[in-house]
Amino acid sequence: MTEILVEKPSEYRLFIGRDLKVPKPKVPLAIIYDPKVGYLAEKLAGVNNQQVMEAIPGGEESKSLAVYERLLRRLAQAGLPRDAEVWAVGGGTITDLAGFVAAGYLRGVAWRAWPTTTLAMVDAAIGGKTGVNLPEGKNLVGAFHPPRGVYADLTTLATLATNRFREGLVEAFKHGLIGGDWRLLEPWELHPQADALEPYLARAAAVKADVVSGDYQEQGERMKLNLGHTLGHALEAASNHGLSHGHAVAYGMLFAALLGRQRGGADLTEHALTLLRWTEAPSPPTASWPELAAYIGRDKKKRSDGLRWVVPYALGDLRLEEVPEDELKSAFAEWRELVAGYAG
Amino acid sequence: MTEILVEKPSEYRLFIGRDLKVPKPKVPLAIIYDPKVGYLAEKLAGVNNQQVMEAIPGGEESKSLAVYERLLRRLAQAGLPRDAEVWAVGGGTITDLAGFVAAGYLRGVAWRAWPTTTLAMVDAAIGGKTGVNLPEGKNLVGAFHPPRGVYADLTTLATLATNRFREGLVEAFKHGLIGGDWRLLEPWELHPQADALEPYLARAAAVKADVVSGDYQEQGERMKLNLGHTLGHALEAASNHGLSHGHAVAYGMLFAALLGRQRGGADLTEHALTLLRWTEAPSPPTASWPELAAYIGRDKKKRSDGLRWVVPYALGDLRLEEVPEDELKSAFAEWRELVAGYAG
Numbered sequence: 001m002t003e004i005l006v007e008k009p010s011e012y013r014l015f016i017g018r019d020l021k022v023p024k025p026k027v028p029l030a031i032i033y034d035p036k037v038g039y040l041a042e043k044l045a046g047v048n049n050q051q052v053m054e055a056i057p058g059g060e061e062s063k064s065l066a067v068y069e070r071l072l073r074r075l076a077q078a079g080l081p082r083d084a085e086v087w088a089v090g091g092g093t094i095t096d097l098a099g100f101v102a103a104g105y106l107r108g109v110a111w112r113a114w115p116t117t118t119l120a121m122v123d124a125a126i127g128g129k130t131g132v133n134l135p136e137g138k139n140l141v142g143a144f145h146p147p148r149g150v151y152a153d154l155t156t157l158a159t160l161a162t163n164r165f166r167e168g169l170v171e172a173f174k175h176g177l178i179g180g181d182w183r184l185l186e187p188w189e190l191h192p193q194a195d196a197l198e199p200y201l202a203r204a205a206a207v208k209a210d211v212v213s214g215d216y217q218e219q220g221e222r223m224k225l226n227l228g229h230t231l232g233h234a235l236e237a238a239s240n241h242g243l244s245h246g247h248a249v250a251y252g253m254l255f256a257a258l259l260g261r262q263r264g265g266a267d268l269t270e271h272a273l274t275l276l277r278w279t280e281a282p283s284p285p286t287a288s289w290p291e292l293a294a295y296i297g298r299d300k301k302k303r304s305d306g307l308r309w310v311v312p313y314a315l316g317d318l319r320l321e322e323v324p325e326d327e328l329k330s331a332f333a334e335w336r337e338l339v340a341g342y343a344g
Numbered sequence: 345m346t347e348i349l350v351e352k353p354s355e356y357r358l359f360i361g362r363d364l365k366v367p368k369p370k371v372p373l374a375i376i377y378d379p380k381v382g383y384l385a386e387k388l389a390g391v392n393n394q395q396v397m398e399a400i401p402g403g404e405e406s407k408s409l410a411v412y413e414r415l416l417r418r419l420a421q422a423g424l425p426r427d428a429e430v431w432a433v434g435g436g437t438i439t440d441l442a443g444f445v446a447a448g449y450l451r452g453v454a455w456r457a458w459p460t461t462t463l464a465m466v467d468a469a470i471g472g473k474t475g476v477n478l479p480e481g482k483n484l485v486g487a488f489h490p491p492r493g494v495y496a497d498l499t500t501l502a503t504l505a506t507n508r509f510r511e512g513l514v515e516a517f518k519h520g521l522i523g524g525d526w527r528l529l530e531p532w533e534l535h536p537q538a539d540a541l542e543p544y545l546a547r548a549a550a551v552k553a554d555v556v557s558g559d560y561q562e563q564g565e566r567m568k569l570n571l572g573h574t575l576g577h578a579l580e581a582a583s584n585h586g587l588s589h590g591h592a593v594a595y596g597m598l599f600a601a602l603l604g605r606q607r608g609g610a611d612l613t614e615h616a617l618t619l620l621r622w623t624e625a626p627s628p629p630t631a632s633w634p635e636l637a638a639y640i641g642r643d644k645k646k647r648s649d650g651l652r653w654v655v656p657y658a659l660g661d662l663r664l665e666e667v668p669e670d671e672l673k674s675a676f677a678e679w680r681e682l683v684a685g686y687a688g
Contacts, residue, residue, distance in 0.1 A: 065409065065412075065413045065416075069409045072409075072478060072485055073478055073479065076478050076480035076481060076484050077480055104475075104485045104486065105484070105485065106484060106486075107475060107483075107485075107486040107488055108488070129451065131448075131451060134413075134416060134420050139451075140416070140420050141448045141449065141450075141451075142448065142450075142451040143448065143451055143452070143487060144451055144452070
């Protein structure tokens, strides 16, 4: 079992391992869980006899204000007090949703996360970002509300589909680039039973924990976590979310690697291509640069002071830079070419 | 013009006066306003040419997740960036709602409040509490999200009905008991044009600002602001919200005064009765003690460690105490008797 400390803005711990010890708070609990991991929720429910159990299927459709309202009303009907805890059991969509419910109920109650996907273990459940989607876009509503503890039980990964297992590690790979840890760039031998899995996930989670501890409210350093996400989000949108988040980010990192090489950085494109192959990414949407740029423009609106790209110059050397349109276009042309031939 | 500093958790200022200077941030604005004070919203809209204007009628019905969602979608459709500001113009229901929208949009954008009722000026708009109601109860969902500034423009009170003007001052009276300021206990001569209004509201607002600066997250001292609210909320619920909040709190303070006298404190009951007369409170619901205690029990559930009453022992000497059931019952019997005859 590995323990990682997240320091900011409130101190809490991440536990990564098999058959983790379950905390036993003597307060009422609301356990919000993906029915796919209902066995874990049942086990957790054994800690005391005061629970509200709510099964919510994982997936972006559940991250809505309608589901948020339904859960809040359920908690209110059960009369959950201020010192109650919300326990989230599932992938990133469940931890995002349940964490946001905890943030809003009675103006904020404590919560704990049991992430059950690789993506949630190394990324979504760490850092205190919670929220839901609007029809206008993903994650447009939310709160910074750090959990009281994160419990990544690796035994839950045994039932995760191989493609989702690998896709989640795209973010771990990204953390390798950010943290300058080459071991994270080579997940090729990993599988749910691998001994190397725990240290791998722990290293990946530690990078995220370090970054968010240093820059909780996303003013600067934390922006590096957006590596691959600017083009990635546009690709997701252009594919009408047919392309998964993990694959979209992998494609986005290839683009970022091309920008980095073009601007005089090291050549990280081979690594990004190998990642695409390993995760069996399907072809990205055929959208043109102007089409994708329009989606990126919407992202850009999130800050009035312009868009900065996260450009990898080398392992552990990422820079936030404005990039002129002609450079973006030429990197995109290269990207299209590589992507067309990547399977070969 | 009076300026009051709120120190915690982030520093901001309250401005109280006539024809206040309007800030002119160079960022897009979402102005959420009660159409009753549309003239003020129009004036504020003149500060720059980037606004989204949304008229929402004041009142508890507007404090719903449905309206919250509608506003969030409107902001998203307008592409409001992270550095946009939400401006709330109206009474406490509008500032609560708009502040909560600001708390959630893109995980939190800045907001400013233009309270236009006495209640919002001395209470609702100060302290960073924002939120909406659920069908299960008032203010069950929300966030602590302090505004960037509060602008109490007294000219807006000219169009406020006299009963609402006076009712709002019930909370100012309460702040007088908390802060030990006897001048706040005698609002009898006040009206919207009175010279004494500005210093009166400023003193009342300053008490609230002091209390919330000292205990932002409501762990202890801030609980004193609940004076009169425990029975008050029960009376509101028992009357199916036919009894207004101000009147309910005034009745609740009379009950608290009786508890204080019974427990050896000073006799503050005359003051509370005069307040009821001045605000022309209608008769409270005829609910029995067990009926009201059931409503209070629901309130109680908000903390597992039992219910503490705010008991006034003297001006400025309020104590948080558990009170045995027989004492509550005997104080309630006295309360019923006084209330039956209060108009005489």
